[in-house]
Amino acid sequence: MVIEQQITKAIIAGIKELYGADVTANQVQLQKTKKEFKGHLTLVVFPFLRQSKKSPEQTAQEIGAYLVAHEPAVAAFNVIKGFLNLTVASACWIDLLNGIAAQPAYGLTPVTEESPLIMIEYSSPNTNKPLHLGHVRNNLLGYSLSKILFANGNRIVKTNIVNDRGIHICKSMLAWQKWGNGATPASTGKKGDHLIGDFYVLFSNKLKEETKALEEQGLSKEEAEAKSPLMAEAREMLRKWEAGDPEVRALWETMNSWVYAGFDETYKMMGVDFDKIYYESQTYLEGKAKVLEGLEKGIFYRREDGSVWADLTKDGLDEKLLLRQDGTSVYMTQDIGTAKLRFDDYPINKMIYVVGNEQNYHFQVLSILLDKLGFAFGKGLVHFSYGMVELPEGKMKSREGTVVDADDLMAEMIQTARETSQELGKLDEMTAEEAEEIARMVGLGALKYFILKVDPRKNMTFNPKESIDFNGNTGPFIQYTYARIRSVLRKAAEQGITLPEQLPLDFTISEKEENLIQLIADYAATVKEAGKLYSPACIANYTYDLVKEYNQFYHDFSILREEDERLKLFRLVLSANVAKVVKSAMSLLGIEVPERM
RNA sequence: GGUCUUGUAGUUCAACGGAUAGAAUAGAAGUUUCCUAAACUUUAGAUCCGGGUUCGAUUCCCGGCGAGACUACCA
Numbered sequence: 001m002v003i004e005q006q007i008t009k010a011i012i013a014g015i016k017e018l019y020g021a022d023v024t025a026n027q028v029q030l031q032k033t034k035k036e037f038k039g040h041l042t043l044v045v046f047p048f049l050r051q052s053k054k055s056p057e058q059t060a061q062e063i064g065a066y067l068v069a070h071e072p073a074v075a076a077f078n079v080i081k082g083f084l085n086l087t088v089a090s091a092c093w094i095d096l097l098n099g100i101a102a103q104p105a106y107g108l109t110p111v112t113e114e115s116p117l118i119m120i121e122y123s124s125p126n127t128n129k130p131l132h133l134g135h136v137r138n139n140l141l142g143y144s145l146s147k148i149l150f151a152n153g154n155r156i157v158k159t160n161i162v163n164d165r166g167i168h169i170c171k172s173m174l175a176w177q178k179w180g181n182g183a184t185p186a187s188t189g190k191k192g193d194h195l196i197g198d199f200y201v202l203f204s205n206k207l208k209e210e211t212k213a214l215e216e217q218g219l220s221k222e223e224a225e226a227k228s229p230l231m232a233e234a235r236e237m238l239r240k241w242e243a244g245d246p247e248v249r250a251l252w253e254t255m256n257s258w259v260y261a262g263f264d265e266t267y268k269m270m271g272v273d274f275d276k277i278y279y280e281s282q283t284y285l286e287g288k289a290k291v292l293e294g295l296e297k298g299i300f301y302r303r304e305d306g307s308v309w310a311d312l313t314k315d316g317l318d319e320k321l322l323l324r325q326d327g328t329s330v331y332m333t334q335d336i337g338t339a340k341l342r343f344d345d346y347p348i349n350k351m352i353y354v355v356g357n358e359q360n361y362h363f364q365v366l367s368i369l370l371d372k373l374g375f376a377f378g379k380g381l382v383h384f385s386y387g388m389v390e391l392p393e394g395k396m397k398s399r400e401g402t403v404v405d406a407d408d409l410m411a412e413m414i415q416t417a418r419e420t421s422q423e424l425g426k427l428d429e430m431t432a433e434e435a436e437e438i439a440r441m442v443g444l445g446a447l448k449y450f451i452l453k454v455d456p457r458k459n460m461t462f463n464p465k466e467s468i469d470f471n472g473n474t475g476p477f478i479q480y481t482y483a484r485i486r487s488v489l490r491k492a493a494e495q496g497i498t499l500p501e502q503l504p505l506d507f508t509i510s511e512k513e514e515n516l517i518q519l520i521a522d523y524a525a526t527v528k529e530a531g532k533l534y535s536p537a538c539i540a541n542y543t544y545d546l547v548k549e550y551n552q553f554y555h556d557f558s559i560l561r562e563e564d565e566r567l568k569l570f571r572l573v574l575s576a577n578v579a580k581v582v583k584s585a586m587s588l589l590g591i592e593v594p595e596r597m
Numbered sequence: 598g599g600u601c602u603u604g605u606a607g608u609u610c611a612a613c614g615g616a617u618a619g620a621a622u623a624g625a626a627g628u629u630u631c632c633u634a635a636a637c638u639u640u641a642g643a644u645c646c647g648g649g650u651u652c653g654a655u656u657c658c659c660g661g662c663g664a665g666a667c668u669a670c671c672a
Contacts, residue, residue, distance in 0.1 A: 031615085036616090037616080042615095044615060049652080056652085082615085082652085166671075280672090316600085318600095325670070330669090330671085357666060360601055360667065361666090361667050361668070362667085385602085387665085395665095421635090424634095458603070466608090469635095473610075474621085474635095477635070480636085481636090483633075490632095537610090545620085552637075552638095554632090554636090554637095555638090558631055558632055596633085
C-alpha cells in the first residue's frame with residue numbers, strides 16, 4: 001500500500017517530465033502483476049498514450065526507464081504489450097514486513113468517540129418457530145458485517161427486532177392451550193423455541209384438516225380459511241391481545257420467554273450477539289402514531305372503508321397499505337415505528353437492515369415513506385439484501401418438512417468435525433475438553449466460512465457434506481494452516497529462538513517470499529474494500545488466497561532446518577505475520593482459529 | 598403483465614473495463630528419511646444468445662432466452 005503510493009507518485013512525476021502532462025493518481029492504474037509474469041506491480045499504460053503520442057510498448061519502456069532511474073523502490077522492469085511490470089526492491093518488502101510486524105492490529109482502523117455510528121439490524125426472528133438455515137445466513141452476514149464496519153473505524157450498534165406479536169404467535173398459543181396439556185420446556189426437555197414451533201406446526205395441521213373438510217363442501221381455499229373455527233379463535237385471541245386481556249398477555253409472556261431462552265442458546269452457539277433488542281410489541285403503536293401524523297399532514301390518505309394508504313405511484317411504485325380498516329397496523333407500520341424509536345435512542349449516522357432479498361420492495365417503500373415523513377436518514381438507509389439459501393435437493397419448504405433447523409445443523413457440523421478428527425487420530429494427545437473445543441471451532445468454522453465466502457446477493461446452494469470438506473476453499477483448511485504455523489512458532493520458541501522485532505534489510509529473499517509479503521500487506525486494502533462493498537466474501541476469498549499461497553511456500557522447504565540463521569528468522573517472522581493476518585481476517589468473519597488441531 | 602436480482606468448467610465459487618477468464622471440488626497421474634499428509638505437484642475442462650460503446654467487454658448499454666424474488670388488509 002505504502003509502496004504503491006510511493007510508486008504512483010513517481011509515475012505522475014515521470015509522466016510530467018517525459019510528456020509534460022499532468023495526470024491524477026486516479027488515472028494511474030497500478031495493479032498486482034499476474035502470477036505468470038515477472039514483477040510485483042503492473043502499470044497499464046494505455047490511458048497515457050494520448051499524452052505520450054507513442055506506441056504502448058515504447059511508452060511503457062520510457063516510463064519504466066524513468067522509474068528505475070528516479071525511484072529507488074523500483075529495482076527492475078519489463079514490458080509486455082501495453083503492460084509495464086515493475087519489480088520492487090527486496091529491501092522495500094522487508095521494510096514493509098517490519099512495519100506490519102510492528103502493528104498488532106494491522107489493517108484495522110481505530111474507533112474513537114467521534115467515529116460515525118452505524119446501526120445494523122439482523123436476525124429478526126419470529127417467535128413462533130426456531131431459527132433455520134435462512135436465519136443462519138442472515139445472522140452470519142449481519143455479525144460479520146458489523147465486525148468489518150467496526151474494523152473500518154465505525155462505532156456499531158448491533159440490533160435485533162423480534163416479531164413477537166401477530167396472528168402467528170396466537171396460533172402457537174392456541175394450540176398449546178388446546179392440546180398442550182401444560183407442556184413446558186422443563187417438562188418435555190425441549191428447547192423453548194422448538195416446543196413453540198411444534199405447536200405452531202400442530203395448529204397448521206389441525207387447521208388444514210378443518211379447511212380440507214370445508215373445501216370438500218365446495219368452498220374455495222380462502223373462504224374455507226375465513227370460515228374455519230380455529231382461525232376465528234386465533235383471530236379472537238389476537239384481538240384480546242391487542243385489547244390487553246390479562247390472561248392472554250400472561251400466556252404470551254410465558255411462551256415468549258421460553259422462545260427467547262431457546263434463541264439465546266442458538267445465538268450463543270452461533271457466536272453472534274446484539275447490543276440492543278427491539279420488540280414489535282413495543283414499536284407498533286409508535287408506527288401507528290407516526291402514520292396518523294402523516295395522515296394529518298396530508299402525506300397519506302384515508303379510503304372510504306377507513307384504511308390508510310400511501311400513494312407512491314409518483315415514485316414509480318404502487319399504493320401501499322399502512323393501517324387496516326380496523327385500525328390495526330401492518331408490517332410496514334411497525335418498521336416505521338421501530339425506525340423512529342431507534343433514532344430517538346441513538347444518534348445514528350447510518351442504518352443497515354440485513355434482510356433477505358424477498359423484501360427488496362418493502363425496503364424500497366420504507367425508504368421513501370421515512371423520507372416523506374421527514375426522517376433525514378430515510379433516503380440513506382441501506383437494505384443489505386441477501387439471496388436465498390437452497391439445498392442440493394431444491395428449496396426449503398416448511399410444508400414439506402425440508403427446512404434445515406439451525407440447532408440441528410450446527411450440532412451435525414460439530415459431530416462431523418469430531419468424527420473426522422477421530423478418524424485421522426488428530427485428537428489422541430488431547431484432553432476430552434480440548435478435543436471438544438476444537439471440534440466445535442472446526443464444525444462451526446466450516447459452516448460459517450462456506451456461507452460467508454459467497455457473494456451475499458446471490459442465491460446459494462448449501463451442501464452440508466461439502467461445507468465440511470477439509471480440503472480446498474473451506475474454513476477448516478484455513479484453520480488447519482493457522483494451527484500449523486502456530487505449531488512451528490511453538491517449536492521455534494522451544495528451541496530458544498526469539499523473533500526479532502525488526503529484520504535487517506540487507507539480505508536477499510526469493511521472489512516467492514516477496515509475493516507473500518505483498519499478499520500480507522494487501523490485508524489492509526482488503527478490509528477497506530470489504531467495508532466499502534459490505535462484503536464478507538471479499539475477506540473470505542482473500543484469506544484463502546493467502547493461506548493457499550503460504551502452503552505452497554511452506555511446502556518447499558523446512559523453516560526450522562534452515563541453516564542460514566537470518567533467513568530462518570525471516571521466515572519465522574513471515575509465518576508469524578501470516579498467522580496474525582489470518583486470525584484477524586477470520587475474526588472479521590466471526591470464525592475462531594484453534595492454536596492446534 | 599410490471600418491478601428488481603441473477604446466468605462463468607460436470608458441480609460450488611472468483612475476476613476496480615485490462616494480459617493466456619482464476620480457484621476449489623469431482624476425474625486422471627504422482628509425491629511421505631520433511632517444522633502437523635486435514636498437505637503438495639502434474640493434467641483435462643467454462644463466460645446463455647445477438648447487437649452496441651471501447652485501444653480492449655464476463656464486467657457497461659440495448660434486445661432476446663433461462664432461473665429466482667416481489668407485486669397480501671402475512672410478518
